[in-house]
Amino acid sequence: MNIVFFLLQALVYSDAQAKQIPAKPDEPLVHFQSFDDPEWENYYFPSTLPLYDGEWKVEKSNLVPHEKMIFAKTSNAHYSLTTRFDSPLNLNDQTLVIQYETRFQESLKCGGAYLKVFPPNFDPHVLSPQTQWIILFGPDRCGANDKVKFSFRHKNPKTGQIVEHELKDCPTVKNDKLNHLYTLIVRPDNTFEILIDALPAKQGSLLEDFTPSVNPPKDIDDPNDRKPADWIDDEMIPDPTATKPDDWDEDAPEYIANPAKINPPSGWLLNEPATIPDPSVQKPAEWDDDFFGKWEAPHIDNPKCENAPGCGPYHPPAIKNPQYKGKWIAPKVKNPAYKGKWAPRKIPNPNYFNDQSVHNFDPIGGIGFEFQSTTKGIGFNNILISTNEANVHKWNRQYFYAKRRQQNIELKRIEPREGMPEFAQPQQAPKPxxxxxxxxxxxxxxxxxxQPLNGADSINQIADVIVGTVVALFESNPIVVIAASLSLVVLPLTLCTLSLRPRRKQPRSQRKSSSQQPARRSKQPGQHxxxxxxxxxxxxxxxxxxxxxxxxxxxxxxx
CATH class of the missing domain: 2.20.25 (N-terminal domain of TfIIb)
Structure with a gap:
């Protein structure tokens, strides 16, 4: 009967979990693509250009059972996989949310895993590095470069030129083997927010935190302004009243010979060279002095100098000259003719504009990936574009948080000795x-x-332990579902049978008197x-x- 109880509890738990975790955010959605969808190939297309030699393949994820992601399977390759919307998105002062999941089956050493947003006129089949894009967002890592990039292109309303603006201070990439959720939110007040794993990682302004700045300065230096010839901008000058002291010798050398070691040490062989020609080497017979020059034997250390402190000319060691002062320079004083630092006058910037609608990007016609990577095993899933920020936050709490806990459990099962991810709570004390x-x-x-557990407590605790296992069994073995359904009928019948069964009385001859009953041990308070x-x-x-x-x-x- 306990097995039936466990199956029932697992069935309820599994059904509740299925209801709590939706497959995708609530509508309205501009675009959502999960690669669990077998029809993804009808929407996402690789470029046909020979440059893009990277292979895409949909596979199961290592740490999330029954989840599929699309993986970049080739090392040192270029990748392209994009989709074009049926109708473009015009923001019109709406919030823009771009989000997707990525994971690295191998540590990302050098490569991109970023996503690009394209205008309506792009063609996924002939995509190239020169294809115009509107927004670039996501991880990019190579050597010292380690950042979650966010760049956008903005049209100068004065000149019509398209200028790329890049975020100055970017968050770093999560470089482990877990799924990570990258979210970009651009709001109608020209603020933005980057979230990693549904947690804030960077906040700022489209108008202030990008280089070059979107809006040019209102005033600029006058290019025709010139500094006057009599302008004095030297704040300090040599003191005209100062004179060099009489005892100041500018010609004294900085170093002199050590007077205590003027003479060579005892035993120094002044007339012996430190090296001599090697007497064992003879001039080669084919040596031509006219062609190669005069032949000289290679030199070796003079054997007479082995036991001497030195050979050849003696040079005493040098020491710092205590009389050295260097070139005399007059001290500095305030310049009475100083007028201040000169700067050209400011004039109105003829190219000035103040665009407060930067958040209204050009119409968005598609989205996808176009990058190069030396690392294979980069996975992607759940690509999303929405204008409803609240719905995305709600889905992240319901879906990604649950997945993150599942990844944590699976990681500890597969790699129990590796370091825990930062969101995991340790269950036992690590060795300091x-x-x-x-x-x-x-x-x-x-x-x-x-205290000893009673029957109900024991069943509940045991059920809690095996519920997770039973739920996994439900997903992989439908026979268990049928068995659990049948238990709904078997359990009431079993309970009725047990309640109606008459209790057998023990023969009077076999009953023990109360005096023969063994006394129960009562625990003293101090014995618990x-x-x-x-x-x-x-x-x-x-x-x-x-x-x-x-x-x-x-x-x-x-x-």
Missing amino acids: KGARKPVQRVQNVQQQQQ KHRIRRKIVYEYSDGEEEEVYETEDKKPKND
Whole structure:
């Protein structure tokens, strides 16, 4: 009967989970593409140009069972995969949300994983690096370059020139083996926000945080203005009243011979050279002095100098000259004729404009990927464009948070010895090492008497442990679903049968008197086991803290 109970609880749990996690955000949606959809090839197309030699393949994700992503499968390759919308998106002062998931099966060493937004007139089949784009957003990593890029192209209303503007200070890339969610939000007040894993990573203004700036300065330097010939802009000048001291010798050398070591040490061989021609080497017979020049034997160390302090001319070591002062320079004083730093006068900028509608990008006609990477195994999924920020946040909470927890559990199962992802909460105290050090230990955070479990508590706790396993079985084995459905009929019948069964009375001859019944042991208050919970706080070198709990069963001493 316990098995039936477990199946029922798993069925309810699985059904609740399915209702809580939607397959995609609520409408309205401009575009949404999951590569779990088998018809994705009807919407997304690679470029036919020979440059794009990277292979795309839809595969199951390592850490999220039953999820499929599209992966870049070729190393050192160019990739293209884009789609064009049936009708372009005109923002018209609406919020723009661009979002997608990516993961690296291998650590991203050098390559892009960014997404591009295209105008309506682009053709996915002939896409090239020269194809115009409107927005570029996503990870880009190579060497010291490690950032989540955000660039957009804006048309100068004065000249009609298209100018690319790039975010100055970008967040860094999450370079691990987990799915990561990259979100860009551009609002009608010309502010933007970048979220990574549904958490804020960067906020700013389209008008202030990009280079070059969208709006030019209102005033500029007059290119025709020239500094007057009599303008004095030297704030300090040599003191005209200062004179060089009489004892100042500008010709004194900076270094002199050490007077204590003028003479060579005892045993110095002044008349012996340090090296001599090697007597064992003879001039080659084919050597032509007219062609090669005069032949000279290679030199070796003079054997007579082996036991001497030195050979050849002696040069005493040099020391700093205590009388050296260098070239004399007069001290500086304030210049009485100083007029200040000269700067050209300002004039109105003839190319000035103040565009407050930068957030209204050109009509958006498509989206996709166009990048180069030396690393293979870059996966993508759940590409989204929306104008409803609230719906996207809601879906991220319902869908991505649940997936993130599932990835964490699966990662610890597959790679239990590797480092936990930053969103994982450690279940046991790690061994302190390196930058880690316990800074505080709080004992007896919680004490709890350990009482024997009754039947209901035991069933509930066991059910909690196996519910996750049963849910996975439901997804992979439909027979279990049928068995659980049948249990809805079997369980009431079983309960009725047990309740109606008459209780057998024990023969009077076999009954024991109350005096023969073994006395039950009653536990004294001091004999109960206690569960002691301790907290350890680990402090990292970067200031971050981590709380870890330990649990220990302890039997107190009797009074």
